[in-house]
Amino acid sequence: MHALAGLPTADTLISAEPVDYVIIALYFVFVLGIGVMARRAVSDSIDFFLSGRSLPAWVTGLAFISANLGAVEIMGMSANGAELGISTVHYFWVGAIPAMLFLGVVMMPFYYGSKVRSVPEFMFRRFGTGAHLVNALSFALAQLLIAGVNLYLLGSIVHALLGWPLWVALLVAAAIVLSYITLGGLSAAIYNEVLQFFVIVAALLPLTLIGLHRVGGYQGLKDKITEFAASPAAAAAKVPSAEQQLNSWPGQALSGFDSPFWSIVGIVFGLGFVLSFGYWTTNFVEVQRAMASNSISAARKTPIIGSFPKMFVPFIVILPGMVAAVLVPEITQLKSGGSPPGGASGEGVKFNDSLLLLMRDVLPNGLLGVAIAGLLAAFMAGMAANISAFNTVFSYDLWQRYIRKDHSDDYYLRIGRLATVAATVIAIFTAIVASSFSNVMDYLQTLFGFFNAPLFATFILGMFWKRMTATAGWVGLSAGTLSAVLVAFLSKDAFGSLSLGVIPLGGQGAAFVAASAAFVVDIVLSVVVSLVTEPKPVSELRGLVYSETPREDLVDPEEHKLPWFRRTLPLAGVSLGMVIVLNFLF
Amino acid sequence: MSEKHDLDAPGTDGEQEGRHTAGAFDIRNFIGALLGLYGLILLAMGIFGDQSLDKTGGVNANLYAGIALVVVSAFFIGWARIKPIVVPEHVEPAGDDPTRPAPKRRSTGH
16 A cells, blocks of 8 residues: 555545544555455355345345445545536435335345346346346346446545546456455355445545534525525536536426426436436345345345435535535636546546545545545445346356356356456456546446336236246337337437437436336236247246246245334335435425 | 354254354454454544644544444444354355356265
8 A cells, every 4th residue: 555655646635644644544544454354254155146045134225225336336426526516315215215125025025036147137037038138138228337437536536535547446446346346256245345334424424514613503504505506606616506406306407398397207207216226226236235134024124124224324424515516616716617627537527526525625534534535335335236236147147058068066156256256357448448438338328227227117017917927028128128219319419429309308318218118118018929929838837927926935924023113114114204204304 | 045054043953063252353344343443543543642623623523433433443442242143064065056167065064
């Protein structure tokens, strides 16, 4: 660490001192320590890929949140907070919590109870090869891409904060993630995610509190935002009105719809239903965390326990962004339509820099080290989650299913480790490509997002309608994805200059409509195709379809003995109630 | 699931050689240790270091954050002491799927 700190450094955004380096180094010692300790516990491939299905619910619940609390989330959401204000909370309260609760209450019994080892494997058992290949391949590719994007963001932040050259930062970060995952498999990834969660909170909570203190508390923040939004410069730069920045509903600034009514519809159905259910309930990165838990009850509680921290994450991610918009001179200038030089990229300040600049302005050395460690933690969490999900799907769903069947368990464990190494190397190359073609990367991410949208439709129909056929599975998925891509091409800017602008919608609004189109097309086609093709025999559907699965397969026989606050349904109810209250408060 | 591994209860099936506590590899000890070290460093910075009051708006942020971290750290280490994790050595093999190419698992000693 110190040898690297001695590398020739460029001008850094933040001046770290030895104490900050000590704090960052300590974090890495712990991360690797967890990998080494977890190594002892890995004896077979189930250990490696699913943590031996032995983790308690609070651990998998926090990992569930942490796996998603990566670079894109933290920098992106604070940037949205700075730019649009409080309506960004919809990504959490509407766009995550309901879907997480649904996953725990309705879908997890099928995933855990059928003992599949991955989400694509569930697809295989319900719909056979076609849908499985579409799902497994698109998922594996998307994970490689996203791991690369996470790695690139990590490298560029290290470059900006500590002054290391980008390639050194990329290699060091990749080497650390690689070593703890190959050593300890999913256990190491999950344990590190839990540790990361606490380091992230220890980093962002003081930042938020001190930031709020500097602007005179929440009331002071409101006053300053109101004052700023009323200024002529803000009006010229089309800054959302103070009312929009300080109230979550109707959220036109976020959705991009002019009408408040359609804005609410767009957020509730587009974001809250189609996009978020597609992501949270079928994304193996998330579901894998729950599958690693020690009972069906713990698996169901994983996303529900995760929903409690999740609903408070916006306070330490979005609020600092909003504070930065009125406290950090560069961000204020940017928001008024200026283009201040500098920033993490060196090509001018962007809203993505809000959090970094706020750290620079309000944190003393010491806390600054914790904050940097927290950001690095978040970025590594994201990348590690992508890679550990990738190696499972690659080993079980692609290699074992289609390339080398019937080998020993040791063999697949070895393939898993090799897949991890390969994925890391590919992620490094992706990151290097991303550093020169960042727009292309954005569009590719948008594109892979469209693979999620119809998945939920196919899963939910497949779980509750035994008549749905294998052909309907892959036809619905493919057609749904294609229709989302088509809408994106017809929109104003979902694919940048490639989009044609036939549909007058840009930004999030276009994504909502594209996802909704995918959902509707998938459902309609699946129903039509099912009615003209032959369904699977009912005897093969046990554990996969609601009506063919005995009730006792779906619930934990021990659960009714637990006190109410450790049971799935009461917990989900409390979570839902709290999130509704939060929506009324803000 | 026919077998339950309640992490809070010591093993009832003690004849299985495999049951052992997680000991040092209990994530709560890791969390407690790291946050505790951070807390102590920040406390020291708050007392002896540069307080940067101009940045924090007159609050000794390192000191308060240090205290909070030490408290959280004590909570995790205490929790791990009071309720140690028992690691189940045996988990049900997921080999009952007829459609899956059979992984030839080593017997895990049931």
